[in-house]
Amino acid sequence: MKYALPGCLLLASLLFAGPQDGDRNVNARYTVETVIVSGKGWTTNLQSQTTNKISTGLLHQLTAIIGQKLNPDALDTLAANLKKELNARQVTHRLVPGEAPEQVRVEFDVRPARASLGMNVNQLLYNSKQGWSGSGEAAVTVQQHIFAIGLVSNGDWLPERFSGIVARYEDKSLGTDRLSFKFEAESVRSQWNQATESALAANPQEAPALYRARLRFQPTATVVLAKPLTLTVGARIERFEDQSPAAEFEGANAAIVSLHYHQTIESPGNQQEVDADCSLHAATRVLNSDYVYAMRSAGFRYLFRSGKHIVTDNAWAGFISGQAPLSDRFVLGNTYYLRGWNKFEIDPLGGNRAVHNSVEYHYGPFQAFYDVGAVWDESQPIVARHSVGLGVRESVFSLAVAIPMRSGHVEPIFIMGILP
Numbered sequence: 001m002k003y004a005l006p007g008c009l010l011l012a013s014l015l016f017a018g019p020q021d022g023d024r025n026v027n028a029r030y031t032v033e034t035v036i037v038s039g040k041g042w043t044t045n046l047q048s049q050t051t052n053k054i055s056t057g058l059l060h061q062l063t064a065i066i067g068q069k070l071n072p073d074a075l076d077t078l079a080a081n082l083k084k085e086l087n088a089r090q091v092t093h094r095l096v097p098g099e100a101p102e103q104v105r106v107e108f109d110v111r112p113a114r115a116s117l118g119m120n121v122n123q124l125l126y127n128s129k130q131g132w133s134g135s136g137e138a139a140v141t142v143q144q145h146i147f148a149i150g151l152v153s154n155g156d157w158l159p160e161r162f163s164g165i166v167a168r169y170e171d172k173s174l175g176t177d178r179l180s181f182k183f184e185a186e187s188v189r190s191q192w193n194q195a196t197e198s199a200l201a202a203n204p205q206e207a208p209a210l211y212r213a214r215l216r217f218q219p220t221a222t223v224v225l226a227k228p229l230t231l232t233v234g235a236r237i238e239r240f241e242d243q244s245p246a247a248e249f250e251g252a253n254a255a256i257v258s259l260h261y262h263q264t265i266e267s268p269g270n271q272q273e274v275d276a277d278c279s280l281h282a283a284t285r286v287l288n289s290d291y292v293y294a295m296r297s298a299g300f301r302y303l304f305r306s307g308k309h310i311v312t313d314n315a316w317a318g319f320i321s322g323q324a325p326l327s328d329r330f331v332l333g334n335t336y337y338l339r340g341w342n343k344f345e346i347d348p349l350g351g352n353r354a355v356h357n358s359v360e361y362h363y364g365p366f367q368a369f370y371d372v373g374a375v376w377d378e379s380q381p382i383v384a385r386h387s388v389g390l391g392v393r394e395s396v397f398s399l400a401v402a403i404p405m406r407s408g409h410v411e412p413i414f415i416m417g418i419l420p
Contacts, residue, residue, distance in 0.1 A: 030070045032106055033098035035062050037082070039110040040143060042177035049227060052180060053172055056264075056273075058085055063266065065106070070095075075106060082108060087116040087141045112143045122150070125398075125417025127335050129342045130155045135166070144172040152188065156334045159196055159326050159343070159350045162214065164188030178224040186216040195348040206377065207349045208291070208325055211240040212247070220256060228263045232256070236281065240325060252325050253287035254295075256280070273303040281328070293322030310362040320352035330354035330375050332385075338373040340387030340402030340413050351375040353382075365394045371402075396420065 034047035037054070044051040046063050054062070058081055065074060075093050083091040090111040095104045117140055124134040137150025148168050155161035164187050171181045192210055200207060220234030238252045258279035265272040278298040283289040297318035304311045316337075318330055329350030333343035337356050356373035371387045391400025398419050403412045 028070055030102055030104045032065050032068055032070055033103040034066055034105050036107045040112055042173055086110055087113050089113040115142045121418060123420060125335055127156060128414040146170040159331060161191040162188040180222045182220050184218045189213050193344050195344040199348045210243055212243050213241040215239045228261050230260045232258045250290040252283050252291040253289040254281045254283035270306040275301040291325055293320055293324040295320045295324060295328055308364045312360045315357045317355040332373045332375045335415055338371050338385055338387060339389055340404040341385055347375050351377050365392050367391050367393050
């Protein structure tokens with residue numbers, strides 16, 4: 001009798017464990033036909049559709065199981081990742097018979113949280129020539145609605161260093177999953193480098209006057225025209241407070257139109273991604289704008305991934321007709337374009353013409369890159385500049401040393417931080 005209780009417990013465990021292991025073995029025989037993700041008011045079949053609700057990285061994880069043998073443990077991991085990224089209250093999954101024998105559809109059901117609060121650091125970087133730049137926000141998510149407010153101090157993107165408050169509202173599904181809306185606002189103070197002030201004093205006709213502060217409102221709507229193509233239309237209303245004691249204001253009111261194309265091509269052992277975009281910002285008297293100009297830009301990015309090897313090529317060009325404010329003039333020689341050069345050495349006022357290309361190679365976290373580009377005004381000669389660099393990038397964290405290629409002394413630039 002003393003062995004009766006342990007024997008019963010062992011028999012019960014075998015009875016319960018046996019069918020579960022059997023179910024997992026049976027499920028592992030099936031091939032995943034497609035993956036379907038559904039939320040409140042939207043459904044996406046990842047075999048034939050795309051969505052802007054899920055990040056590119058997670059989309060890659062979800063589509064990677066299509067055509068593979070079913071792995072129940074992987075489904076639990078994907079459900080947890082969806083729950084975290086979408087701030088969902090619950091994400092469940094189920095299997096539905098596919099059209100062909102021995103195939104199943106994996107369906108994820110996303111139940112949105114009533115509300116969630118998050119704190120995000122969007123950017124925090126150090127450039128040994130431009131110093132520190134950073135931005136962060138607090139965001140409240142209520143189903144497909146996002147309300148965010150944050151702080152920014154950036155000396156990297158523009159000819160100026162700007163610091164102040166930013167806010168945004170997003171509706172990820174404006175009646176349909178194919179239409180989204182975003183409203184952004186920004187109120188910042190501007191600080192100018194001595195090189196910029198000296199260049200403008202020497203050539204006052206080259207660029208508009210400096211300003212003390214900027215106020216910007218930008219509503220935009222994005223519609224999915226087809227699976228890989230999206231169209232964004234909107235407006236930007238901007239006010240500049242000049243540096244005179246009277247603190248007068250000038251406006252730059254522009255219509256915005258942009259097209260973006262994204263395509264991922266999967267094949268055994270490798271992955272290719274193609275991104276292309278073009279945009280137009282047009283400020284006219286019709287919109288009651290003091291500045292009258294048109295800014296056009298276009299970019300193309302190609303990525304090839306095979307195992308730990310990643311090669312990317314990123315090309316971009318833009319030009320401005322008319323007189324644009326300094327905040328819209330093109331800048332090279334920062335953390336993103338023509339790394340290794342100092343933007344104040346190249347052109348402290350920025351330019352109304354620019355072209356840039358960057359080639360990168362990654363092996364795991366290690367990266368090497370080569371940049372070439374030029375920025376100039378219409379009346380100036382074109383001077384192409386080159387740079388090379390080595391570094392480490394893991395997720396959003398980057399650490400790199402970039403070296404400008406020029407005759408004479410070598411003065412590398414150190415770049416470190418969190419990049420989007």
